[in-house]
Amino acid sequence: MKKTRAFKPSTLGKQILPYLLAVLAAFIAAGIFLWLMGFNVLQAYQTILFTSFKSRNGFIQTLLKFIPLVLTALAFTIPMKASKFNIGSEGQLIFGAIGATATGIMFADLPALALIPLILFVGMICGALWALIPAWLLYRFNVSEILSTVLMNFISFSVLDYIATEVWRDPLAGHPTTIPISESGRLPLLVSSPPLHSGLLIVILVAVLVYIYTDYTSAGYELVATGANPKAAKVFGINTKILFLLALVLGGSMAGLAGAIEVAGKHHRLIEGMQSNFMALGIIIGLLSKGNHGVVPFVAFFIAMLEVGANAMQRTMAIPIEMVFIVEALILIFTLLSDTRKK
Amino acid sequence: MAENYLLEMENIDKTFGTTKALDGVNLQIKRGEIHGLLGGNGAGKTTLMNVLYGLYKNDSGTIKINGEAVRILSPKNAIDHGIGMVHQQFLQVTNFTVAENIVIGTKPKSYPLMNLDEEIKTILALADRFGLPVTPTATISDLPLGVRQRVEIIKALYRGVKILVLDEPTTNLTPQEVDALFSSLRLMVNEGLSVIFITHKLREVLEVCDRISVLRHGKNVLTMDRADASEEAFVKAMVGEDLNVENSILYADQGLNEKLSNIGEEIVLEVKNLTVGMDEVPVVKDVSFSLRKGEILGVAGISGNGQLELLEAILGLRDIKEGTISLAGEEITNLETHKLLQRSISYVPEDRWQDGLLSLATVEQNLILGLHRQEPYSDGRLLKRSSITEKATALIDTFNIKTEGPHDTAGNLSGGNIQRLLLARSFSQAVDLILLHNPTRGLDIPSIESIYSLILERKDLGMATLLVSENLDELFLMSNHLIVFCNGEIMGRLKRSEFDKYSVGSMMSGIRQGEE
Numbered sequence: 001m002k003k004t005r006a007f008k009p010s011t012l013g014k015q016i017l018p019y020l021l022a023v024l025a026a027f028i029a030a031g032i033f034l035w036l037m038g039f040n041v042l043q044a045y046q047t048i049l050f051t052s053f054k055s056r057n058g059f060i061q062t063l064l065k066f067i068p069l070v071l072t073a074l075a076f077t078i079p080m081k082a083s084k085f086n087i088g089s090e091g092q093l094i095f096g097a098i099g100a101t102a103t104g105i106m107f108a109d110l111p112a113l114a115l116i117p118l119i120l121f122v123g124m125i126c127g128a129l130w131a132l133i134p135a136w137l138l139y140r141f142n143v144s145e146i147l148s149t150v151l152m153n154f155i156s157f158s159v160l161d162y163i164a165t166e167v168w169r170d171p172l173a174g175h176p177t178t179i180p181i182s183e184s185g186r187l188p189l190l191v192s193s194p195p196l197h198s199g200l201l202i203v204i205l206v207a208v209l210v211y212i213y214t215d216y217t218s219a220g221y222e223l224v225a226t227g228a229n230p231k232a233a234k235v236f237g238i239n240t241k242i243l244f245l246l247a248l249v250l251g252g253s254m255a256g257l258a259g260a261i262e263v264a265g266k267h268h269r270l271i272e273g274m275q276s277n278f279m280a281l282g283i284i285i286g287l288l289s290k291g292n293h294g295v296v297p298f299v300a301f302f303i304a305m306l307e308v309g310a311n312a313m314q315r316t317m318a319i320p321i322e323m324v325f326i327v328e329a330l331i332l333i334f335t336l337l338s339d340t341r342k343k
Numbered sequence: 344m345a346e347n348y349l350l351e352m353e354n355i356d357k358t359f360g361t362t363k364a365l366d367g368v369n370l371q372i373k374r375g376e377i378h379g380l381l382g383g384n385g386a387g388k389t390t391l392m393n394v395l396y397g398l399y400k401n402d403s404g405t406i407k408i409n410g411e412a413v414r415i416l417s418p419k420n421a422i423d424h425g426i427g428m429v430h431q432q433f434l435q436v437t438n439f440t441v442a443e444n445i446v447i448g449t450k451p452k453s454y455p456l457m458n459l460d461e462e463i464k465t466i467l468a469l470a471d472r473f474g475l476p477v478t479p480t481a482t483i484s485d486l487p488l489g490v491r492q493r494v495e496i497i498k499a500l501y502r503g504v505k506i507l508v509l510d511e512p513t514t515n516l517t518p519q520e521v522d523a524l525f526s527s528l529r530l531m532v533n534e535g536l537s538v539i540f541i542t543h544k545l546r547e548v549l550e551v552c553d554r555i556s557v558l559r560h561g562k563n564v565l566t567m568d569r570a571d572a573s574e575e576a577f578v579k580a581m582v583g584e585d586l587n588v589e590n591s592i593l594y595a596d597q598g599l600n601e602k603l604s605n606i607g608e609e610i611v612l613e614v615k616n617l618t619v620g621m622d623e624v625p626v627v628k629d630v631s632f633s634l635r636k637g638e639i640l641g642v643a644g645i646s647g648n649g650q651l652e653l654l655e656a657i658l659g660l661r662d663i664k665e666g667t668i669s670l671a672g673e674e675i676t677n678l679e680t681h682k683l684l685q686r687s688i689s690y691v692p693e694d695r696w697q698d699g700l701l702s703l704a705t706v707e708q709n710l711i712l713g714l715h716r717q718e719p720y721s722d723g724r725l726l727k728r729s730s731i732t733e734k735a736t737a738l739i740d741t742f743n744i745k746t747e748g749p750h751d752t753a754g755n756l757s758g759g760n761i762q763r764l765l766l767a768r769s770f771s772q773a774v775d776l777i778l779l780h781n782p783t784r785g786l787d788i789p790s791i792e793s794i795y796s797l798i799l800e801r802k803d804l805g806m807a808t809l810l811v812s813e814n815l816d817e818l819f820l821m822s823n824h825l826i827v828f829c830n831g832e833i834m835g836r837l838k839r840s841e842f843d844k845y846s847v848g849s850m851m852s853g854i855r856q857g858e859e
Contacts, residue, residue, distance in 0.1 A: 216728065218721045225712055228701035235660060235690070235698045236713035237681030 019288070022334035030327045039319055047316060048309030048324065058308060060196045064266065065304035066297075067199045068093070070207055071258035072282025073300050075127075075251040077291045079145075081214055082240075082247040083227040088134060088149030089255035090279040091156035092127040096256025098163055099126030100263040101270040104181025105168055112184040119185050120202070120260050127256015128249045130156065135248035139241055145248060153279075164270050176272035187265040197265030204297070206257065211293040223247060227291070255279075281307070284332055303328065347410075349374045349537055350395075350426075350506055355404035357390055357561075364390045365401070366561045372506060377528055377538045379552035381545065383581055383787030385759060387561040388541045389431075392508050396428040397421040427499025428508040433491050435483050442466055442479035445498045469500050472534075474527045488515040488646065496527070507531065508539045513547055514784075515646055515813065518848035525551045543787075545577055546816070557581055582788045592795040593788065593820070602799060603823055603839065607636030610672070611775050611807040612657070617666035619649075619656045619831075625664065626652040627831045634776070634807045639798065641822030642811040645851055649831030650811045651693060654778050657809075658690055659683055671775055684713040689769035693780035693811070695758075699765045702754035706746050707735035709753045710768050734771070742767035743793070759786050770797055777801060780811045795821060815844060829853045 031041045052062040075089035086092075100123040107115055134148035164176035187197040214220040225233040226240045226247075234240045262274055285303055289295045310324030350372040357365040365387045372378050382388045393399045395406065397415040405412050408424055415421050421428070435444050442459045445466055452461045463479045470477050475493040483491060492512060499507050509528075513521045528538050528551060542548055548555055549569065556566040557580040564580040592599065612634040619627035627649045634640045644650055655661045657668055659680045668676045670687060684690070692698035701709050711720045711731055719730045735749035744763045746756055756764060762782070769777065779798070783791040798808055798821065812818050818825055825837045827850035835856025837847070850856060 217725055218716045218723065221708070221711070221715045221721075221726055224704060224708065225701055225715070228704035228708070229697075231697050232692075232699055232701055232712070235655075235658070235680075235692060237679070237684045239681075 018338035019335060022338055023331050025334045026327050026330035029330050030323065033326070034319065034323065039317065044313055044317060044319055044323075047313040048306060048327075051309040051312040052305040057194050058312070060191060060194050061311075062301070062304045062308045063196060063200055065307050066301050067203045067265070068258040068262055068276075068278045069281055069285060069300045069304055070203050070297055071254045071261070072278045073285035073289070073296050074207065074210055074282075074293075075255035075258070076283050076286035077251075077289065077293065077296060078210065078214070078223075078254065079244075079247040079251040080286055080291045081220075081223045081227045082243050083230060084138075084244050084247055085146045086131065086149050086248055086251040087146055087279070087283070088131060088152045089251070089258075089282055090275045091149075091153035092130045092252040092255035093259040093262070093275050093278060094153075094156040094160050095130040096123035096127035096259030097263045097270055097274060098160060098259070099123050099256065100185075100260035101163075101168070101178055101181055104185035104263065104268075105179065108182035108184070110182075110184065112186075112188075115182065115185045116187060116264065119181070119264050120257060123260020123263070124253040124256045127259060128253035130256070131248050131252020132245075135245040135252075138248070139245045145244075149248075160270065160272060164272055168270075170269065178270040180269045181263065185264055186268055187261070197261075199261035199265040202257075202261065206254070207293070207297050210254075211296075214293050255282075281328070284328055287332060288335055347374075348372060348407075349409065351405075351407040351410075352391070352395065353405050353407070355391060355394060355406075356402045357387075357394060357399060358402055364561050365394070367404070368558065368561065368563055370556055370563075371566075372537050372539060373554070374537060375532045375535050376553040377532055377540055377551055379548035379555040380539055380541045380558065381543070381548050381555055381577065381581060382558035383543055383789075385560075385757065385787060386558040386581075388543075388558055389510055390561075391558070392428060392510060392539065392541060395421065395426060396508065422502050422504065425503065425505035426508065427502060427504030427506070429492065429495040429499060429510065429512060431510045431514065433495050435491060435494065437482075437484040439483060440479065441477050441481050441483065441486075441494050444483055444494055445479075445501050447498075449502070466497060466501065469497050473497075473500065473530045474523065489517070489520045492516070492524075500531075504536070506537045506539065508541065510541045511543070512540070513542065513544065517645060517851045518815065518844045519852065520848075521547070543581075544816070545574065545581070548577075549574060559583055578788075591792060592799070593792050599820060600839065603639065603802075603821075606638045606823060607805060609636045610634070611636055611638075611670065612809065613667075613669045614653075614657070615667045615669075617653070617656060617668065618664040619652050619661050620664040625831060627656060629666070630831075630833055631666075632826055632833070632836075634809060636805045636807055637802050638823050639802055639808045639810055639821055641818035641825040642809065642828060643815060643818050643825055643847055643851060644811075644813070644828030646813055648828045648851075650828055651780065652831070653828075654690070654692075654780055654809070654811060657776075657778065658688065681713070681716070685717055687775040688778060689772070689774045689776075690778045691762075691765050691769050691780060691782050693784075695761050695765055700753055700761055702752075704753055705750050706739065706744070706753050706756070706764065707731050707749035709764055710735045710738055710749075710771065712768065714768075714772065738767040738771055742770075759790055762786055763790065766794060766797065770801065773804070774806060777806055777808045778811075779808060781813060782810070783812075783814070783817060815847060818842075819844075827851055827856075 027045060034041045034044055051058045053059060072089045075092060076086055079086040100119045103119045103122045130152060134145050134152055137143035137148050138145045161176055164178050168178040170177045170179045187199055190196045190198050190200065214223060222238045223243055225238055226243045230240045263270065267274060281303055285296060285299045289299045306324055306328060310321050313319050314321045348371045352370040355365050355368045368391055380388050390399065394401045397417045397420045406415060413424055415424060442463050446459060446462045451457060451459055466479050475497055477490060477493050477497060512524060516524065532538060540552060552569055554566065554568050555572060557564040557577060559581060610633050615631050617627055617630045618625050630653065642650055652661055656663055659678050663676055667674055675683060701712060714720055716723055719727065719734055721727060732749050739746060742763045744767060745760050783794055802808060810821060819842045823839055825842060827834045827847055829851055834850035
């Protein structure tokens with residue numbers, strides 16, 4: 001059957017077409033609102049779509065958004081492969097950031113070669129541990145991970161507040177912020193002005209490793225089988241309960257890494273609110289890519305582009321940034337709609 | 344018009360997507376007859392009846408009742424026109440009583456109160472009149488399937504239907520219950536009702552029906568009076584040219600005796616005093632049996648009497664309370680499932696959709712489930728993706744699975760193809776023991792035929808098969824020995840020469856061998 005190969009381009013086209021239509025439909029729908037509100041729709045969309053490519057600064061801003069978004073998307077998609085929903089990447093990111101900051105402050109004397117890997121490692125572990133709590137509750141008591149991961153977020157906000165205002169408070173800052181981490185704990189820059197840190201390379205590497213894990217290994221196959229039908233996977237000898245736990249913990253480590261990279265690469269300290277809206281966007285990216293790890297980075301880049309474009313649109317045209325959330329939500333809704341249409 | 348039909352369906356078309364499920368089908372039902380609607384899986388029997396019952400809308404064609412064209416848009420519509428249907432899967436509220444389930448959706452006399460005394464009288468009268476004993480105050484969830492089916496029939500009769508449609512009504516019944524059902528149907532038609540009896544089981548149709556229509560690939564093939572018909576004519580009509588009836592396994596009857604006779608000496612599976620508990624109540628009680636090389640051991644019993652638990656215990660999926668299981672002389676009690684699957688057992692579960700299929704995964708991902716850590720699919724760590732696709736393509740071909748290819752989503756496959764997929768998976772490697780649970784349920788005759796020949800092939804290779812089935816015809820045809828389950832216990836053991844429908848039936852309903 002050599003036919004299957006010849007089929008590929010057309011099936012790929014078939015797979016992408018609904019997305020393109022969904023994006024188009026979302027832009028048209030949102031455009032109607034913008035038009036009713038009296039804005040110049042064309043100009044607004046030009047800003048959204050092309051800011052990332054018009055200037056060096058715009059492109060680097062996009063990449064800086066892209067870095068945490070890929071990781072929070074993976075924090076969602078890895079558990080999703082096993083049919084579990086991690087809505088706690090916010091908290092896991094914060095704990096990764098806390099771990100990274102603590103390491104960067106407490107081991108300030110270590111050389112960069114030791115400190116940077118340590119910071120990233122501790123960040124991953126902290127994110128994983130924060131996910132381990134709901135994962136264990138699921139494993140042991142069958143507590144729904146959807147609820148417990150969300151609730152863990154709220155705890156993390158308070159812990160962050162405590163650390164930024166009590167433990168390592170920066171007295172000069174007007175906002176809950178810690179003192180900076182050691183110079184030797186900061187990620188080297190790829191481009192110095194505007195600064196682009198080397199977290200980008202780490203993220204690309206991690207995304208490739210995750211893709212290999214889920215799509216090219218027997219262990220990853222077990223994750224996929226579990227997600228496709230946990231009961232059948234169990235009947236055919238896969239330890240699904242452990243995999244649920246593992247998937248959530250792995251997801252947590254992705255978010256933890258995102259937090260550590262934000263600290264070591266961008267902020268160099270812990271700041272209240274640094275989790276931004278990365279979790280919501282990560283979930284949108286995960287859902288849009290349907291857990292396909294081959295496309296997660298591309299969808300993440302697209303969403304990062306929209307985000308940067310939206311900021312520019314707000315600055316230059318005074319269109320509320322929420323408009324882009326609406327567009328993103330509409331894309332998601334239209335994509336899901338196109339799925340049900342196919343059935 | 345010479346004949347005065349109660350119901351006429353004329354030129355009914357129905358298309359799903361690109362599949363033509365019904366293609367100009369005609370059906371005429373007389374007053375006071377049992378009409379058999381016969382056909383293999385996917386022949387369009389159920390689709391046709393769902394059109395009649397208002398669940399599907401036909402694309403074209405007319406339905407006439409007493410010669411008058413009617414439009415049936417919903418089941419309520421259908422019932423108003425005197426058409427009732429008993430589905431394969433009962434639509435019952437399991438924590439309601441029998442009486443509540445029967446009157447549900449109608450207005451009781453005591454409305455707005457729910458005093459059902461009057462209705463219970465009516466129900467008991469109906470039950471008595473048609474030989475369908477039920478206890479109106481019993482809760483549905485406590486009742487066996489045979490009784491729940493009677494409740495469904497009474498529910499239709501209670502609504503005063505003139506035409507009763509039964510979709511595969513004998514699937515979960517013992518032979519005794521089947522006989523009782525048939526005599527009830529006879530009582531109904533004697534009172535002027537008409538019954539449409541959907542089935543793929545030819546022998547039942549010949550036993551009870553007055554007239555028979557055969558569908559194949561969504562088209563009429565023939566309609567005949569029972570009196571004019573021979574079994575072979577119907578087999579030919581059902582399967583068309585797809586099957587060589589003379590060489591068929593399915594219609595071989597005694598011809599298999601010789602084929603089945605060569606059993607090895609070596610014991611493959613030995614189960615000793617096995618007790619499997621769910622909470623406190625054991626679901627398999629003190630079960631012992633053994634299975635030799637090349638032997639096919641049939642396990643009979645009504646669904647839910649411990650058969651599933653027995654299979655899952657062998658596979659290491661259930662906690663074993665007492666007893667031992669050995670495979671080829673080695674004890675495997677409570678060994679991990681993945682080790683058993685890799686070594687020597689393959690399994691085709693009964694509940695294909697729940698227990699067998701990764702519906703969201705691709706066809707090739709399904710084909711490697713349980714085998715995904717071994718050659719030729721993996722070196723233990725990394726998947727060999729091209730070898731997987733290659734092997735999957737070959738299996739799709741060998742097992743005649745209709746799919747767009749190895750990368751198609753498995754959930755898109757039709758029921759018969761899903762079963763072929765699961766069989767392809769478990770027959771794709773050499774094992775010592777094959778566990779099959781209702782392997783041919785819902786399949787068309789050529790598929791059943793090919794599955795039987797696959798089982799016989801494996802038998803000739805010396806593999807042992809544990810065949811759990813609710814279809815007695817299948818068990819009698821394929822097994823060397825038979826054990827009969829009821830309430831998790833073995834009620835009796837029979838050799839092939841002792842197979843008898845009624846004695847197995849009474850064991851299935853809980854009477855121990857030789858106790859009668």
